[in-house]
Amino acid sequence: MxxxxxxxxxxxxxxxxxxxxxxxxxxxxxxxxxxxxxxxxxxxxxxxxxxxxxxxxxxxxxxxxxxxxxxxxxxxxxxxxxxxxxxxxxxxxxxxxxxxxxxxxxxxxxxxxxxxxxxxxxxxxxxLSTVPMDCLAAHLVERLPEATDLALGVDSFRVPSIGTVRTVLEGADTGGAVRRDGHVESVPTAWRTREIDFGRGTRPAVTMPMGDISTAHYTTGVPNVEMYAVMPQPARLALESHRYLEPLFESKLVRRTLKGVAGIRDGPSERARERGSAYIWGEASTDDGERVVSRLRTPDPYxxxxxxxxxxxxxxxxxxxxxxxxxxxxxxxPEFVFELDGVDGFFDESTPDETSPVSPLLQ
Ligand SMILES: NC(=O)c1ccc[n+]([C@@H]2O[C@H](COP(=O)([O-])OP(=O)(O)OC[C@H]3O[C@@H](n4cnc5c(N)ncnc54)[C@H](OP(=O)(O)O)[C@@H]3O)[C@@H](O)[C@H]2O)c1
Incomplete structure (x- = not known):
C-alpha cells in the first residue's frame, strides 16, 4: 500500500x-x-x-x-x-x-x-474551505461559462477550534482580501456586507479572506472572486470595528491575551460535530447582467x-x-464534493431572488 x-x-x-x-x-x-x-x-x-x-x-x-x-x-x-x-x-x-x-x-x-x-x-x-466552495464554483461556471464574477458564501458559524482561532489571529494583521482582475487585492476587514439566502432565509454575511479567493479562481479562471461568511451580530461588529482597532491588534500583548483566552478549549465536541451543518451559496455573473445561483448543504465544517x-x-x-x-x-x-458523506446535490436557482423566503433546501 x-x-x-x-x-x-x-x-x-x-x-x-x-x-x-x-x-x-x-x-x-x-x-x-x-x-x-x-x-x-x-x-x-x-x-x-x-x-x-x-x-x-x-x-x-x-x-x-x-x-x-x-x-x-x-x-x-x-x-x-x-x-x-x-x-x-x-x-x-x-x-x-x-x-x-x-x-x-x-x-x-x-x-x-x-x-x-x-x-x-x-x-x-x-x-471545508475549500472543497465544497471550489466544487460549487466549478459547477456555477459550468452553468455560466462566460462568468466574470463569482461570489461565494458559507453559513456555518460555530465555536472554532483553538488552532483555527490561532490561525485567524496570526492573519489578523493583513485585513481582508478579494480577487480583482485575477489578482488578490487587500480590502479592509469585513469590507462589504450582503444579504444572502443560504437556503434558510436571508442572513447578513460579510466578506472574509478565505482560501476560496485563491482556489475558486485557479479552478475556474474567473478573474473576480468575493467570499462571504455569516457572522452573529457581535462577531460582525467586532470584525467591522477591527478596521479601526487594527493598530490595537498589532500589539503583541493584546494578541497574546486573545490567544490565551481562546486556548481554553481545543475544539468542538463529537456531539457538536454530529449536529453541525454548513450552508454554502454561490453566484456567478457576467458584466452584462446574467446571473446564476446554486447552493449546497454539508455536514459540520470539521x-x-x-x-x-x-x-x-x-x-x-x-x-x-x-x-x-x-x-x-x-x-x-465539480462532483467530487458528492464523494463526501452527507453531501447530496447542487440546488440550482435559474432566476435568483435573494429576498425570496422560499428556498429549495427547506422543501
Ligand atoms: N481550511 C479549513 O476549512 C480549515 C478547517 C479546520 C481547520 N483548519 C486549519 O487547520 C489548522 C489546524 O487546526 P487545529 O484545530 O488542529 O489546531 P491545533 O489543535 O492547534 O493543532 C495544530 C498542530 O500544528 C502543529 N504546529 C503548529 N505550528 C507548527 C510548526 N511551526 N511546526 C510544526 N508543527 C506545528 C502543532 O504542533 P505543536 O503542538 O508541536 O505546536 C499541532 O500539532 C489551523 O490552521 C486551522 O485554521 C482549516
Missing part, C-alpha cells in the same frame, strides 16, 4: 484526520515536532510515528524519503507549508494540506512548475474537513491527480 504521513497529527483536526485515515485502512504514519504529544498519540492509536521539526529542509526531505503523500494538518500553515512543500519537492512526495490561508495557497501555486518537474502533486486546502482531507489524500495516493499545483475541483471535477 502507498504510504501516507500525517504531519501535525496530534493537533485537534490532525487527530480527527488520523483516526479517519486509520478507519479507512490507510495505515498512516503519525508525525509532528513534539516528542511527548506524538508518543502519547502513537501509543493511543497503535500507529507508527516519526518526530521531526521543519527547521532544516534536508532533514524534512530525509524524513519523507519513503513517503508517497504528506497530509499537512499543522497550522498556521504560514509557518509549516513552505518547509513541507520544499521537502516534498526534494523527496518527490505528493503534498496535501487543509489550509484556508490565501498567501499559503498563492505561494504553493508559485511552485507549480517545480512540482511538475519533480513529478509531484501539490494540493492545498482540502478542507466533519467536512476530516472527510475532505482523507478523501483527497486517498485520490492523490491512487494517482488520480495530475502533477503540479492542483485545487480540489480542478483535480477531481
Amino acid at each position: 502507498a504510504s501516507l504521513l500525517i504531519y501535525g497529527s496530534y493537533g485537534y483536526v490532525g487527530n480527527l484526520i488520523a483516526r479517519e485515515a486509520i478507519d479507512r485502512g490507510l495505515d498512516p504514519m503519525l508525525a509532528g515536532r513534539d516528542h511527548d504529544q506524538l508518543r502519547e498519540q502513537v501509543d493511543d492509536l497503535g500507529q507508527s510515528g516519526r518526530r521531526f521539526d521543519l527547521e532544516d529542509p534536508e532533514i524534512v526531505a530525509d524524513a519523507l524519503e519513503d513517503v508517497d503523500c504528506v497530509l499537512n494538518c499543522a497550522g498556521p500553515f504560514s509557518n509549516t507549508a513552505d518547509a513541507l512543500v520544499e521537502g516534498c519537492l526534494r523527496s518527490e512526495t505528493d503534498y496535501v494540506d487543509i489550509t484556508g490561508e490565501i498567501p499559503v495557497i498563492e505561494s504553493i501555486e508559485d511552485r507549480d512548475e517545480a512540482a511538475i518537474d519533480a513529478g509531484v502533486t501539490l494540493l492545498p486546502a482540502a478542507a 466533519v467536512v474537513t476530516t472527510d475532505g482531507a482523507v478523501t483527497v489524500a486517498e485520490r492523490v495516493l491512487a494517482g488520480d491527480a495530475e502533477d503540479g499545483f492542483q485545487t480540489p475541483a480542478g483535480a477531481f471535477g
